Amino acid sequence: MTMFSKKSTVTALSFVLASSLLVTACGKKDQVVTAQGGTPEVTELRYQGSVGAVTYPELAEDLGYLAPLKLKFIGNTISGPQDIQSVVTGDTDFGGAFNGAIVKLIAAKAPIKPVISYYGVDEATWTGYYVLDGSPIKSAKDLIGKKIAVNTLGAHHEFVIKEYLHRAGLTAEEIKQVTLVVVPPVTTEQTLRAAQVDVASLGGVLRDKALERGGIHPLFSDKDLFGIFSAGSYVLTDKFIKNNPNASRKFVEATAKAIEWARTTPREEVVARYEKIINERGRKEDTSTVKFWKSTGIAGKGGVISDKEFDTWIHWLVDEGVIKDGQLQLKGLYTNEFNPFATEKK
Template sequence: MYSARQKYNLSFFSIFILIITAAAVLSGCGKQTSNAASSGKYETLELRYQGAVNSVTYPELAQDLGYLDPIKLKWIGNTTSGPQDIQSTVTGDVDFGSAFNGAIVKLMAAGAPIKSVIGSYGVDKETWSGFFVLDNSPIKSARDLIGKKVGMNTLGAHHEFMLKEYLRRNGLTEKEINQVTLVAIPPVNTEQSLRQKQIDVAVLGGILRDKALERGGIHALFSDYDLFGKFTAGSYVMTDKFLKENPNTAKKFVEGTAKAIEWARTTPREEVIARYEKIINERGRNEDDSTIKYWKSTGIAGKGGVISNKEFSVWENWLVEDGELKKGQLKANELYTNKFNPFHK
């Protein structure tokens, strides 16, 4: 039986798919066909996408390094979350998007015609998100979270999956897990909410984690790295329609992005940061490049963003256990493709 929240999620995604299917049919056709005649080898020379404030995505890095030439990226705005980004991909507002693999599986289960083509972010010993409590907090274990509030940037994505995995591994029942309240809070406000005791646990990563630790008075109860070690957590997706109609463009996009990932992985950290600062300053979006100094690693496990089966099967199994997916409804190896990635052997 599904819980009330699970029924809501399923009905929401079902309604969403009806909308996006119609939108996908109507959108994008003129753009792709109009460019085809003049693009030569590539079906289209322009890829629309959403960026992220004060940060550089791997496709943006690839373009700056010349790895996407002659294809150019067209920034249409900044995404508010991974689920929103991949939903925009399905509706045809953008040509590719990135999200947590669990969120991608969930959207595919609802019928979204998308496929993951390359890893987009990950977790390692340098790049991770922690579930932080105040040093004087009574919360010492998973069971102590019952009845408590946990603040995170987006519900139904990476951090919710990690929290529930932690609770399940520590023996909490589904009824007990449902007593842990999840609160969506803008990342920049999460630390303050914790210190003001508006929430009991705050999810912090990257610069927000490092600055909060510098200020002291908090510690991590657990992290996503504690749970899974090094792993690729998210992927870039494209629609099945786009991949069918633009195979050469898709291949160039994946090749260029894969090379950019490896450039960032193998280039000295200071040089990567300098390049990111240059990109941010040159694109003129009124951003603060000081946050880039906290960049530490790609976190991506597979060379060049190559995707492994386990990076999807673990979330497929998780959703089956959570009652949001029927056993055998999806097959992990059908959710992604490495055929465009030059680092795949």
């Protein structure tokens, strides 16, 4: 899952039943999932996936947490901004992106609401900006006139790169001379090794797979700059939430439970489950990257969103001149109302 990898990160959500729902999880014991609320108003949720990866809504469906809702796959994406735009246009029911990209879209009057975190940065899961061993690039100043591979523009990688350049003291004119090149995450490593770009954004399993082959090292990382945090959220439209409150709750509830399943289950079991899901869906995908999965990277239990995960980017966009000071208020920007973990005592 790529972020800041969807980095590697990428994109999906969760919902709710009237009574207790008995499901069988991947562990050794059956688990009873208690749903709060009424029967979902819809029967399926349209979404975009990610090649060779498993999203938490997909995991939730496979574990039985999402029933009776079903997911309807409509294609893959490598772009968080594109994914949430598809939600706005009604082509999908949920999508996910870097929180800074979500803030920009909300500032543009998009009627969307972040409802649960789905990727982030921790000690095991983060994105590095890699150069080849022997590269003359040693500092931010050396990036002037160079090319950096990113999965999409206007999202996690662009925010992190610009922050790195700002902190190093580069001027606005110098930053403009650093070129961001959109490259699919699965081919980013190859593009760097072929010297088609000077720096490659690599996170999660794609980073670890590349490091296993050697010959590269990081110039900087998002963890170096921002520490541990949840970086992206799934969104629903305001209209969808209003018309489908039970389905909205079920979606978030199921996704939250899947996140915690992945967080608390032995890594080998999580990897095996991901391989099973990828093989059974029959999209002719390579399962080798999921063998490197280490953690969810999500800061809040069950994907609960915190104020700082949006407040940081509101201030960043104000400083960048992208939005005006006071244009957006943190209150009401996102919601944890459907997340069953939001009420747990800290």
